[in-house]
Every structure is written in structure tokens, then in C-alpha cells.
Amino acid sequence: xxxxxxxxxxxxxxxxxxxxxxxxxxxxxxxxxxxxxxxxxxxxxxxxxxxxxxxxxxxxxxxxxxxxxxxxxxxxxxxxxxxxxxxxxxxxxxxxxxxxxxxxxxxxxxxxxxxxxxxxxxxxxxxxxxxxxxxxxxxxxxxxxxxxxxxxxxxxxxxxxxxxxxxxxxxxxxxxxxxxxxxxxxxxxxxxxxxxxxxxxxxxxxxxxxxxxxxxxxxxxxxxxxxxxxxxxxxxxxxxxxxxxxxxxxxxxxxxxxxxxxxxxxxxxxxxxxxxxxxxxxxxxxxxxxxxxxxxxxxxxxxxxxxxxxxxxxxxxxxxxxxxxxxxxxxxxxxxxxxxxxxxxxxxxxxxxxxxxxxxxxxxxxxxxxxxxxxxxxxxxxxxxxxxxxxxxxxxxxxxxxxxxxxxxxxxxxxxxxxxxxxxxxxxxxxxxxxxxxxxxxxxxxxxxxxxxxxxxxxxxxxxxxxxxxxxxxxxxxxxxxxxxxxxxxxxxxx
Numbered sequence: 001x002x003x004x005x006x007x008x009x010x011x012x013x014x015x016x017x018x019x020x021x022x023x024x025x026x027x028x029x030x031x032x033x034x035x036x037x038x039x040x041x042x043x044x045x046x047x048x049x050x051x052x053x054x055x056x057x058x059x060x061x062x063x064x065x066x067x068x069x070x071x072x073x074x075x076x077x078x079x080x081x082x083x084x085x086x087x088x089x090x091x092x093x094x095x096x097x098x099x100x101x102x103x104x105x106x107x108x109x110x111x112x113x114x115x116x117x118x119x120x121x122x123x124x125x126x127x128x129x130x131x132x133x134x135x136x137x138x139x140x141x142x143x144x145x146x147x148x149x150x151x152x153x154x155x156x157x158x159x160x161x162x163x164x165x166x167x168x169x170x171x172x173x174x175x176x177x178x179x180x181x182x183x184x185x186x187x188x189x190x191x192x193x194x195x196x197x198x199x200x201x202x203x204x205x206x207x208x209x210x211x212x213x214x215x216x217x218x219x220x221x222x223x224x225x226x227x228x229x230x231x232x233x234x235x236x237x238x239x240x241x242x243x244x245x246x247x248x249x250x251x252x253x254x255x256x257x258x259x260x261x262x263x264x265x266x267x268x269x270x271x272x273x274x275x276x277x278x279x280x281x282x283x284x285x286x287x288x289x290x291x292x293x294x295x296x297x298x299x300x301x302x303x304x305x306x307x308x309x310x311x312x313x314x315x316x317x318x319x320x321x322x323x324x325x326x327x328x329x330x331x332x333x334x335x336x337x338x339x340x341x342x343x344x345x346x347x348x349x350x351x352x353x354x355x356x357x358x359x360x361x362x363x364x365x366x367x368x369x370x371x372x373x374x375x376x377x378x379x380x381x382x383x384x385x386x387x388x389x390x391x392x393x394x395x396x397x398x399x400x401x402x403x404x405x406x407x408x409x410x411x412x413x414x415x416x417x418x419x420x421x422x423x424x425x426x427x428x429x430x431x432x433x434x435x436x437x438x439x440x441x442x443x444x445x446x447x448x449x450x451x452x453x454x455x456x457x458x459x460x461x462x463x464x465x466x467x468x469x470x471x472x473x474x475x476x477x478x479x480x481x482x483x484x485x486x487x488x489x490x491x492x493x494x495x
Contacts, residue, residue: 003192004094005185010129011122013188015209018200022214024192031213036438039445040115043301047115048098050302051147053161055099055111058082063096077139088137093185095133098147107142110134111167115301117151117311119168121177122209127170128178132185144174149310155303164302164310204237222246224267228413230259230404259404266409272423278405279486283479285395289359290479292321292330294471295372296464298441304449305342307379315372316343316444319468320354321476330476336464340448348376348383355390362475364417366396397475406485421474424481429470433463440464 003024005013013020022029033041052058059081061072069087076083080102087096099111112127114120127144134141150166191198206212218225224247226232226239235256244250247267256264262273297313308314316337321330335350337343355361363369370391377387400406401415410423418436422428429435434443444464447457 002092004089004092005188005192006094007096007126007129007133009192010185010188011125011209013191014125014184016200016205016212017188017191017198018217019212019214020188021191021194021197025197029214029216031215034439036436036442039442044115047149047301048113050159050161051098051111051113051165052084054147054165055082055084055101058084058099060084061086063087069096088133088139090133090136092189093133093136095130097130097134100134103142107140108134109142110144112144112146113165114146114148117149119146119148119170119173123148124170124173124177128174128181129185131174132178132181143169143171146170149301151310153303154309155306157306159302202240204234220245224248224409224412226250228263229256230263230413230415232260232413259407262404262407263409263413266407270409272406272408273404274485275405276486278403279400279482282400282405283482283486285360286362286479287358287360287393288323288325289356290323290476291355291359291361292323292472292475293355293361293363293369294319294468294475295369296437296440296444296468297372298445300445308342313372313375314342314344315347315376317440317464317468318347318351318354319465319472320351321469321472322354323476330473332469332473334465334469336461336468337444337448344376344379348380352383352386357389359393360395361390361393362395362397362479364396364471364475365398366394370394397478400482406482417471417474417478421478425474425477427470427474427477429467432467432470433459434467440467 009020009023012023052060059076059079061069061076061083063069063085066087069085070089073083073086073088076086082102083100084098085096086100087094097110098113101109101111103109110127110130112123112130114123116123123146127146131141131144146168147165148168150164153160153163202217206217218227221227222245225245226247227236228247229236229239239245239250239254244254247264250256250264266273295315296317297315299311299313301310303310303312305314318335320333322333323330333354335347337347361369373387373391377384398415398417401411401420406420406424408420408423411419414420418429422430434440443460446452447460452460
């Protein structure tokens with residue numbers, strides 16, 4: 001089979017010609033999607049199946065057999081019915097629309113289905129490529145629509161595909177994005193056919209559309225590269241264009257804010273920055289007993305329970321470490337939902353039993369945990385005041401790290417607990433079966449709503465317990481370490 005420029009490859013080429021070339025010539029250098037990304041793909045398939053219910057009488061064409069897809073498309077176009085996955089091939093350019101809908105005797109509408117809650121720029125490029133291919137194949141395209149999730153929809157019984165989706169007419173914007181598309185397609189086919197990889201420097205395009213998975217492009221960067229600059233954004237690429245790759249080499253005339261200067265100083269010395277006065281002030285806000293709290297949630301595009309919306313966060317797990325008084329050992333409590341029912345009431349009852357009426361509730365990034373408590377209080381009015389009390393007791397452990405009252409060069413510009421914990425205490429998430437929230441959410445959904453053997457289900461549940469437990473134990477370890485640092489800054493530490 002010849003090397004084809006498909007819709008997905010066209011989007012890759014728009015982002016980076018080097019990435020496009022590698023997809024055909026060095027695919028082994030491109031890592032496969034991780035579990036969380038694969039979950040997004042699977043979710044997209046579920047959304048696509050529901051979208052088809054909006055087009056009764058539509059005909060599906062298998063998309064796993066290239067030749068058969070083209071053959072059936074040619075035959076079905078004559079029947080003038082909605083077609084799902086209708087494929088066309090014109091001079092090594094191949095496209096397949098989610099839905100192709102006849103609107104009169106000789107015109108068609110393209111319907112592109114997305115699991116997002118709105119129209120993104122990449123969707124317009126997507127639709128413009130399809131329109132270009134179909135018209136090259138001789139079809140008259142009247143309009144292009146983006147059919148995306150309506151995040152105001154509230155489930156009540158069976159999913160209503162007419163309420164779940166919003167149909168956006170993007171024809172005008174597609175025409176705008178489609179200008180010059182033929183020239184771009186020709187250039188991309190030349191890239192694909194080339195024997196040598198195009199020389200493309202890293203730049204802002206690396207983060208456009210989707211994050212680029214190719215890591216080899218950054219092999220030349222030092223350990224303390226400028227992309228670690230806290231909230232650096234365009235600054236990082238400005239430095240790169242000036243030939244500055246290391247934090248240590250940023251010149252004095254380059255504008256950095258206070259936190260970024262602390263970063264640079266730590267890179268130069270290899271020592272942490274400690275502001276003991278501010279740390280003491282933070283620690284003084286803590287009231288015993290201390291409740292270190294962490295939730296895990298899932299947010300499906302298609303709501304699973306009545307009364308919920310697309311992408312609404314549903315808490316399914318919590319971990320709490322309780323420290324009753326100074327120097328007391330933390331005691332651990334946890335909850336992990338079982339079964340396919342809505343877990344929120346059961347979780348809330350367990351949470352109320354665990355958190356007392358007084359004492360600080362310590363979290364890492366309070367907007368998340370506070371939002372979960374607020375949603376629970378709204379869902380169960382009898383708990384509204386109790387949830388309000390809990391929210392009022394929250395102390396955000398992120399604060400001293402976001403403010404750079406403590407910063408270690410091992411954090412590499414991040415204030416995430418995943419980076420702070422090992423830098424400050426030496427304890428890390430490495431070696432855990434589950435080591436981040438996205439994987440936790442995906443894993444829970446898979447073992448709960450998927451067809452998974454019992455042995456695997458038990459292992460994943462154990463991994464979930466271990467992961468969430470470390471989140472709250474880690475916070476307790478961090479506070480203990482901050483107490484040490486605030487009492488007497490370590491020798492060599494900056495302040």
C-alpha cells in the first residue's frame with residue numbers, strides 16, 4: 001500500500017513536518033499512547049456510537065479494511081443515505097468522515113463528531129481536510145458541522161443523543177482554514193516520500209494541537225534546561241532562540257520574575273531555597289487534629305448516573321491520614337467504591353465518619369478538594385452545612401511551594417506534589433502500579449465498567465489504595481519536613 005496522507009497525518013504535519021516524517025520512517029521512536037490517552041480514545045468511540053443514533057437509517061462501513069471501505073463507500077454514495085466512516089482516496093490523500101449526510105439530490109453535509117465540549121481550532125483543520133478530499137473525489141459539500149458534547153445536559157434515564165450533543169455549523173471557519181490546503185497537502189506528501197528527516201528545531205509548534213510525544217528532539221538539552229522555567233511559556237522559546245539552553249546561563253538582563261530568579265539561583269548553587277519565616281507562618285495556620293485529605297474522581301464525557309452532566313467529576317475514592325496532636329503518628333482511613341452504582345452518598349457517609357468537627361483539613365491544591373465537597377453539599381442538602389464546615393477548615397499545602405517559600409532544583413520548576421515530595425523528603429511515586437490521577441481514574445473505570453478478570457480487578461484496587469494513600473501520607477511527611485526547615489534552615493540553604 002502506498003504511503004497515504006490521512007486526516008490524522010495531515011494534522012500531525014501541520015504541527016511538525018519532522019513528526020510527520022517519523023510516523024512513516026521511524027515509528028519505533030514514537031511511544032504508544034499511555035493508559036490515560038487510550039481511555040480518551042475509548043471514550044471517543046463510545047461518543048461516536050451515541051452520535052450515530054441521531055441519524056436513523058444511517059449505514060456503517062467497516063473502517064478496519066481499507067479496500068473494502070473504499071468499495072462500499074462508492075456503492076453507498078448512490079443510495080443517498082447517511083453514511084458512517086465513508087472513505088475516499090484521491091492521489092494518496094485519504095479521508096473518512098464520521099458522518100456524511102445527503103441533503104438534496106447532489107449535495108452532502110459533513111458531520112465531525114468530537115467528545116470535547118466545544119469547537120477547537122484543530123477541529124476546523126480536521127473538517128477542512130475532509131471537505132477538501134471529498135470535493136477532490138467529486139462530491140458537492142454543502143456544509144460542515146461539528147457535533148460536540150453539550151456539557152449542560154443532565155442525564156435522566158437513558159442517554160438522549162439529541163440532548164447530549166450540540167451541532168455547530170463551522171462551514172465559514174472551515175473555508176477560512178482550508179485556504180492553501182492543496183499546497184500544504186502536496187508539501188506533506190513530499191515530506192513523507194523524502195529519504196531524510198527534515199531538520200526542524202523545537203519551538204512553539206511542539207505544544208500546538210497536542211503535546212508532541214517525540215522526546216528525542218530534546219536530547220541536546222542539559223539537565224537544568226530552560227523549559228523548567230516556572231510558568232515560562234514563550235520565555236523558554238525566546239531563550240532557546242538566543243542559544244541559551246540552561247537555567248544557569250540566563251543573562252542578568254533577561255526579565256525574570258522573583259520565583260524564576262529563585263529557580264536560577266538554585267540551579268547555580270544546587271541547593272534549595274528556604275524562607276523559614278513564611279514557612280513558620282504557614283505552619284502556624286494549622287490546627288490539630290490534622291486531616292490530610294485526597295480525593296480521586298472520574299469525569300466521563302457520557303454521564304453514567306442520573307442527575308450528572310458530561311465531564312462532571314464523580315469522587316470514587318478518598319484517603320485520609322489523621323494526626324491527632326504534635327509528634328503523633330498518622331492513622332490512615334480510606335474509601336474505594338465498589339460496584340457500578342453512584343458512589344457519592346456512600347463516600348460522603350464514610351467521609352463524615354472520618355473527618356471530625358474541628359482541626360485543619362490539609363489538601364494539595366484546594367480548588368479541587370473544595371470543589372468536590374461543594375458538589376457533595378449541593379447534591380445532598382442534608383449535608384450542605386457539614387460540607388461548608390469542612391471547606392472552611394481547608395488549608396492548602398500547595399501554598400508555600402507555589403509561592404517558592406521552599407524550592408529545590410530537583411523540582412524542575414514544578415510545584416506538584418509528585419515533584420515536591422521526592423525533592424523534599426526522598427519519598428517518590430516511582431514503582432507504584434498507579435502513579436497519577438489520570439491513570440487512577442482510567443483504571444477505576446476500566447475495572448468497574450469493563451470486562452476485567454477478577455485477579456486483575458483485585459490488583460488494580462490494591463494499586464489504587466496504595467497510590468491514594470501515598471498522596472496523603474506524603475503531605476504528612478512534607479509538613480514534618482517543613483517543621484524541621486522552619487526551626488533551623490539547613491546549612492547552605494538560601495533564604
